[in-house]
Amino acid sequence: MNNLGFQDIIKKSVLKLANFSDLSMINILIGLSITLLVSLFIFYIYKITFEGVVYSHSFNTSLVLLSLITSLVIMTISSNIVLSLGMVGALSIVRFRAAIKDPKDIVFMFWAIATGIASGAGIYTVSVGGSLFIGMVLIVMSSKKFQHSxxxxxxxxxxxxxxxxxxxxxxxxxxxxxxxxxxxxxxxxxxxxxxxxxxxxxxxxxxxxxxxxxxxxxxxxxxxx
CATH class of the missing domain: 3.30.70.260 (ACT domain)
Known part of the structure; x- marks a missing residue:
């Protein structure tokens, strides 16, 4: 049984930097296409279940782009720990100051990010199946039967x-x-x-x-x- 230490894992990841060339363009397009379809589903669910004062098409569009960008990031770092650590360091200096008034908007943001992570990692059943389930729950909970205006x-x-x-x-x-x-x-x-x-x-x-x-x-x- 091989007991690899943290330093061994780092060294192994550095030696495998060239493995990114094995990620074919077809696999990238498949992953992005599935991410796009699922994120468009999120776009539709957000639009039909929106209950705020003013609907923001810009925010809804950003959910689609957020899923696609997250998917690209996961594709980049999923096979190498060195790049994943570097990406964590790079993202730690980013500050998001957009005001989110509706708590449900935060839920949709996490949903879009989770979809991008699952699709970028190639776990399409989680991305598609989970999104369908969440979408049905949102539609049911947003119906007039459950609303208390x-x-x-x-x-x-x-x-x-x-x-x-x-x-x-x-x-x-x-x-x-x-x-x-x-x-x-x-x-x-x-x-x-x-x-x-x-x-x-x-x-x-x-x-x-x-x-x-x-x-x-x-x-x-x-x-x-």
């Missing part, structure tokens, strides 16, 4: 019409987020749980004399509590 209802009204407003609000499931009183006028910010498609109560509130405004906004976590 949250809205913010902002009402500004005169204090004298409080008795007309309370019966309407009592029919809704809400949590009081803030209340501002000034010059006999009140502004309420309410968090509504799963309003559904029926938002006629907004028009009803607005039609009451003494109500200055009634605004309904979908809450996605960007507002300060």
């Amino acid at each position: 949250t809205y913010l209802l902002i009402i500004k009204y005169e204090d004298r019409v409080k008795e007309s407003i309370l019966p309407i609000l009592n029919k809704l499931q809400y949590v009081l987020k803030s209340k501002t009183v000034s010059n006999q006028k009140i502004e309420l910010t309410l968090e509504l749980k799963r309003v559904g498609e029926n938002t006629s109560f907004v028009e009803t509130l607005s039609s009451i004399e003494g109500v200055d405004s009634a605004i309904l906004v979908k809450y996605n976590g960007d507002y300060a509590e």
